[in-house]
Amino acid sequence: MVLSLILGGAFVEQVCLTKWTATHEAAKVGCPAVLMLLLRHGAKVTSTNGHGVTPLGIAAEHGNTEALEILIQHGGDVNAQASNGDSVLYDAAGSGNLDCIKLLLEHGANPNVASYACQLPIHRAAYEGHILALRTLIPVTTKRAIRLSGQSPLHSAADGGQAESLALLIQEGFDVNALLERHISEYYDDLRKTALFFAVSNGDVTCSELLLEAGAQTDLDPLRCILVAVRAERLELVQLLLSYGADVNCYFRVISNTVFPTALQYCLRDRIMLRLLLNSGYQAYKHV
Numbered sequence: 001m002v003l004s005l006i007l008g009g010a011f012v013e014q015v016c017l018t019k020w021t022a023t024h025e026a027a028k029v030g031c032p033a034v035l036m037l038l039l040r041h042g043a044k045v046t047s048t049n050g051h052g053v054t055p056l057g058i059a060a061e062h063g064n065t066e067a068l069e070i071l072i073q074h075g076g077d078v079n080a081q082a083s084n085g086d087s088v089l090y091d092a093a094g095s096g097n098l099d100c101i102k103l104l105l106e107h108g109a110n111p112n113v114a115s116y117a118c119q120l121p122i123h124r125a126a127y128e129g130h131i132l133a134l135r136t137l138i139p140v141t142t143k144r145a146i147r148l149s150g151q152s153p154l155h156s157a158a159d160g161g162q163a164e165s166l167a168l169l170i171q172e173g174f175d176v177n178a179l180l181e182r183h184i185s186e187y188y189d190d191l192r193k194t195a196l197f198f199a200v201s202n203g204d205v206t207c208s209e210l211l212l213e214a215g216a217q218t219d220l221d222p223l224r225c226i227l228v229a230v231r232a233e234r235l236e237l238v239q240l241l242l243s244y245g246a247d248v249n250c251y252f253r254v255i256s257n258t259v260f261p262t263a264l265q266y267c268l269r270d271r272i273m274l275r276l277l278l279n280s281g282y283q284a285y286k287h288v
Contacts, residue, residue, distance in 0.1 A: 023032075023039070023043040023044070023047060027062070027064060035067055059100075060091040061094060063100055065097060065099040065103060069103060079108070089109040090123075091103065097133075101121075114145065119149070120145060121181070125155040126154075126160070127157065128160060128162070129165050134169075142147045150180060150181030151181070162207075163204075163207050166210050176196075176211050196221075199211060201228050205240060226246070230273060230277070238276060
């Protein structure tokens with residue numbers, strides 16, 4: 001059918017409203033025969049859709065290794081970036097297809113190119129929980145690139161609730177107390193800094209415990225993790241944080257200079273939580 005249309009005069013580079021070409025579609029569905037046919041009749045591997053993504057990026061995003069290899073052989077740029085800065089390797093990391101990732105790396109894809117949101121392929125793999133991809137990207141990603149991105153893969157793993165990713169990164173020596181740089185932290189209203197904060201704010205006991213066991217500190221965020229857990233009425237998390245030395249008498253004064261006890265205002269209607277805090281050394285008499 002495709003050949004008949006081409007021989008009948010169909011323009012292989014015809015785009016739809018989103019600038020999507022037949023080559024993009026063939027790369028998406030993973031149809032090597034159609035892809036080869038299009039390329040032989042003038043399809044361009046450099047064509048970009050409305051988001052600035054090439055067919056190579058589409059093949060990587062959908063984990064179609066054979067289509068990816070064909071496009072590379074026909075001159076596809078393995079370091080092409082979309083309009084938002086996402087690289088082809090970043091898209092492959094999102095799919096988790098190890099063959100695609102290895103193929104791109106073998107052909108010179110740079111794992112240290114960040115998107116405009118300061119995300120590296122390693123961050124994407126950690127967030128999605130693609131362990132094999134993460135294991136492959138760890139040794140080829142430089143500490144400098146991670147530092148310049150302003151965030152650790154641990155933040156991404158905790159944000160995505162990926163305990164296995166967290167465990168691997170901890171095992172590989174990533175700092176559990178790494179802080180978000182200011183330009184990243186300011187994206188969040190609470191000005192969060194740590195991977196532990198992500199885990200606690202997600203109500204994720206497993207990831208929180210992994211981080212705490214590895215030495216994560218509970219007092220590095222402007223809004224302390226224990227206050228987040230108290231506010232969310234997560235009793236198990238509060239107990240966990242207290243067991244690792246979280247200060248129940250802390251304040252949050254970034255937004256307001258009030259001296260009204262922060263923990264108390266978060267649990268006035270929760271007697272069980274209030275009792276736990278009092279039994280854990282909450283000095284209510286000093287706050288009233």
